[in-house]
Amino acid sequence: MAEFGGYEMPLWYSSAKTEHVTVLTHAGIFDTSHMAVVTVEGADAFTLLQLCFSRDLTKCIKPISRGSIVPKRCIYGVFLDEKGGVVDDAIVYKGNDEHYMCVVNAGMGEILIQHLSQFSSRMDARVINLTDKVGKMDIQGPMSAKIFEKILKEPEKVYENFPYFSFKGSFYSSPITNNTVILKNGTNILLSRTGYTGEFGFEVFSASSQLVEIWQMVLKAGEEFGIIPCGLAARDSLRTGAMLPLSHQDIGNWPFIRNPWNFALPYNLDYTGFTKEFIGSHAILENKEDDYTYAFVGDDLRKVTVSEESEVMDTENHVIGTVLTCVSDMGIGRIDGRIYSITSPDKPERFNPKGLSCGFIKVNSKLEIGHAVELRDTRRSLKVRVVDSIRPNLTARKRIKQML
Amino acid sequence: MKEISELSLPEDVRYSDDHEWARQEGSLVRGGISDYAQDQLGDIIFVELPGTGETFEKGEECGTIESVKTVSELYMPVGGEITAINENLAEHPELVNNEPYDGGWMIEIRPTDFGEMDSLKGKDAYLKILKG
Numbered sequence: 001m002a003e004f005g006g007y008e009m010p011l012w013y014s015s016a017k018t019e020h021v022t023v024l025t026h027a028g029i030f031d032t033s034h035m036a037v038v039t040v041e042g043a044d045a046f047t048l049l050q051l052c053f054s055r056d057l058t059k060c061i062k063p064i065s066r067g068s069i070v071p072k073r074c075i076y077g078v079f080l081d082e083k084g085g086v087v088d089d090a091i092v093y094k095g096n097d098e099h100y101m102c103v104v105n106a107g108m109g110e111i112l113i114q115h116l117s118q119f120s121s122r123m124d125a126r127v128i129n130l131t132d133k134v135g136k137m138d139i140q141g142p143m144s145a146k147i148f149e150k151i152l153k154e155p156e157k158v159y160e161n162f163p164y165f166s167f168k169g170s171f172y173s174s175p176i177t178n179n180t181v182i183l184k185n186g187t188n189i190l191l192s193r194t195g196y197t198g199e200f201g202f203e204v205f206s207a208s209s210q211l212v213e214i215w216q217m218v219l220k221a222g223e224e225f226g227i228i229p230c231g232l233a234a235r236d237s238l239r240t241g242a243m244l245p246l247s248h249q250d251i252g253n254w255p256f257i258r259n260p261w262n263f264a265l266p267y268n269l270d271y272t273g274f275t276k277e278f279i280g281s282h283a284i285l286e287n288k289e290d291d292y293t294y295a296f297v298g299d300d301l302r303k304v305t306v307s308e309e310s311e312v313m314d315t316e317n318h319v320i321g322t323v324l325t326c327v328s329d330m331g332i333g334r335i336d337g338r339i340y341s342i343t344s345p346d347k348p349e350r351f352n353p354k355g356l357s358c359g360f361i362k363v364n365s366k367l368e369i370g371h372a373v374e375l376r377d378t379r380r381s382l383k384v385r386v387v388d389s390i391r392p393n394l395t396a397r398k399r400i401k402q403m404l
Numbered sequence: 405m406k407e408i409s410e411l412s413l414p415e416d417v418r419y420s421d422d423h424e425w426a427r428q429e430g431s432l433v434r435g436g437i438s439d440y441a442q443d444q445l446g447d448i449i450f451v452e453l454p455g456t457g458e459t460f461e462k463g464e465e466c467g468t469i470e471s472v473k474t475v476s477e478l479y480m481p482v483g484g485e486i487t488a489i490n491e492n493l494a495e496h497p498e499l500v501n502n503e504p505y506d507g508g509w510m511i512e513i514r515p516t517d518f519g520e521m522d523s524l525k526g527k528d529a530y531l532k533i534l535k536g
Contacts, residue, residue: 001405016472017447233446233473301449305475328449328472355449379468379475 002232005106007034010231017330019234021353023197024331024342026226027141029218030196030235032203033211036109036131038102040116041174044123046097051119053092054078054256056266056275071166072177074192077264079104079115080280084255084287087115089247089264091194093167095176101130101190103203105247119279130172135211139218140201140238142343142395143225145403148191148202150221151214153182158191159404164397167192171206187214196235198242198394199343200403240359241329241391243295250293250324250360257284259293260360260388291321291362296373296384297339298357301328304377312361313374313381321363323375330355332391344393357382358390405443408534412439414505418481418524421533422463425505426481426524429512433521435481436509437469437500440534445471448500453478453489453510460484462520466511469500478510482520488512 001008009031012019022028040049050057055077074093078086088108093101104112109129116127139148149155158168158181169181169190181191190205206214219227236246243260245251251259265284266274274281303326304310312321331342333353340347361373371386395403417425423441427434442448450470460466460480467478490509492499500508515521525533 011473012446015447017449020472237472302470303475328470330447330449330472379477 004232005034007106009034011233012231013229016231016233016237019228019230020237020330021342022226022228023141023199023230023234023238025142026228027139027143027147027201027222028228028230028234029215029222030138030140030230031215032136032138032196033134033208034106035136036104036106036112036129037134037136037205038104038109038112039128039130039172039174039176040100040102040125041098041128042123042125043098044120044125045100048116048120048123048125048127049092049100049102050276050278052079052116052279053090054080054264054266054278054280055092057092057094059266059275071162071168073166074194075165078251078256079112080256080278080284081115081253082279082283084257084280084283085253086247086251086256088112089245089251091192093176093190093192099174099176101176103136108247133172133208135206135208135214136203137211137215137218138195138197138201138203139222139227140195140197140199141227142200142403143222143227144201145400147218147222147225147227149404151183151185151217153184159400162193162400164193167194183214183217185213185217189214195396196242196244197238198244198391198396199238200395200398237327237329238331240325240327241332242394242396243390245360246325255284255287255290256280257287258290258366260295291364292366293324293360293362294367294386295360295388295390296358296375297387297390298375298382298384299334301330301355301357302380302382303328303357304375304380304382306359307377310375310377312363313376315372315374320365320373321361323359323361325359326357326375327359328355329358329391332356339390339392341391341393343395357384406439408531411443411534412505413527413531415527417505418521418526419530420463420479420481420524422479424479424481426513426521427505428518428521431514432487433482433484433513433515434509435511435513436504437478438530439504442501442504442508445469445474445476447472448497451478451493451497451500451510453493454486456486456488458486459516460486480511480513481524482513482515483517484513484515486511487514
């Protein structure tokens with residue numbers, strides 16, 4: 001067990017490597033009740049979020065109207081301070097213009113509320129911390145839909161027309177959708193096509209009192225499909241391989257610009273500017289001196305230890321930056337120069353991934369994709385390359401029909 | 405992770421404070437990391453061992469043990485010359501997890517001073533450290 005964000009959580013239940021690979025090949029469940037959930041409600045809910053959230057809420061949510069249970073959309077972005085640094089990253093779930101739900105990181109509920117309250121004094125917008133009332137778990141991996149089908153009351157209706165980054169159902173007393181997702185034991189849940197692994201699956205929200213029973217139902221239903229519970233170690237290696245940032249480690253109190261997560265910013269079509277102003281937007285557009293954050297992959301699975309003593313060196317032995325994250329993705333390997341995942345449909349026969357180190361670095365100059373740098377800690381010096389993708393063949397966006 | 409009562413603690417080895425074990429085998433000493441160490445580290449994915457012929461002092465760092473989550477040091481349980489290393493660990497680092505005292509052995513040493521074995525702990529004293 002380890003301390004994380006004020007909660008005691010398991011690093012692994014069985015084995016970090018087995019958990020990482022099992023999510024890629026079968027399914028895994030993660031207890032993510034440590035995450036914070038905050039709702040923004042009122043006539044000015046849209047106005048407040050449009051001011052503070054990095055995504056342009058007028059542009060990124062196209063309504064879906066087909067299907068007997070109509071899903072709503074959710075979007076990933078960041079809340080910045082006036083200097084352009086990250087307060088936290090979040091997935092914002094839109095019920096309607098007067099009702100949003102924001103899912104942020106452990107311990108960040110009150111911080112987000114305080115941040116938003118700086119800008120909401122003349123607005124009709126209430127920000128409510130639901131964290132302690134919410135239980136959450138993630139089910140991720142190719143078997144997720146088959147497993148969850150067994151515990152849903154009306155799986156065909158729920159699965160029909162349920163695209164990536166949309167959600168159905170509600171679990172709290174002021175519902176965010178006008179539809180329901182009910183489990184066979186009668187529990188109402190909010191089910192979203194989101195996650196933190198890059199692989200196909202769902203996040204499940206319920207009243208906190210219901211979550212243990214849901215966890216047990218999912219484990220039982222998933223037994224025949226090889227589901228296992230997964231801890232923080234696998235969560236970290238899976239998200240890094242999927243090139244997802246960890247808040248307060250890969251993104252933080254430095255300007256949110258020149259990093260692999262451009263999609264979180266409201267760029268216009270030719271990338272010359274943003275489609276809206278928001279808190280922090282001027283700081284990041286105007287500042288030309290900031291560091292660059294890049295993803296990297298190593299030659300083999302060996303890592304450096306991330307600490308104050310870990311450095312990034314260029315080919316002439318100058319220190320050019322720091323290491324933000326370094327993990328071993330045990331689901332990938334290199335054959336003849338190409339990286340395959342255990343999920344790659346064209347992987348060679350008998351492919352047994354040896355694992356590759358990967359992560360993020362923050363450097364003081366622009367580097368091209370493919371550029372080699374050296375990561376150094378007190379023990380080792382590793383050659384790695386800057387990349388624009390790590391684990392290939394991510395399955396998160398696949399259509400549910402394909403996964404049944 | 406295992407409870408202390410579930411840990412394997414053979415009688416025929418001696419233990420260091422850094423969770424290595426050492427077993428006398430004739431004029432040589434074989435060493436590795438304890439069941440407690442492998443359990444705490446989790447899945448071992450890479451082991452870096454010294455070269456045969458190299459000499460280290462007791463307690464000196466002589467290699468690394470890498471798990472999915474961390475990179476840790478391997479320390480010499482007693483000082484001496486490395487006479488052999490476990491070549492199987494290159495392809496099968498998981499032997500350290502599955503058989504920490506047998507198939508997962510790491511180094512074979514010709515000790516400079518057998519007396520250093522006495523300063524290592526027997527099973528009961530090591531268990532005391534683990535219980536804190």
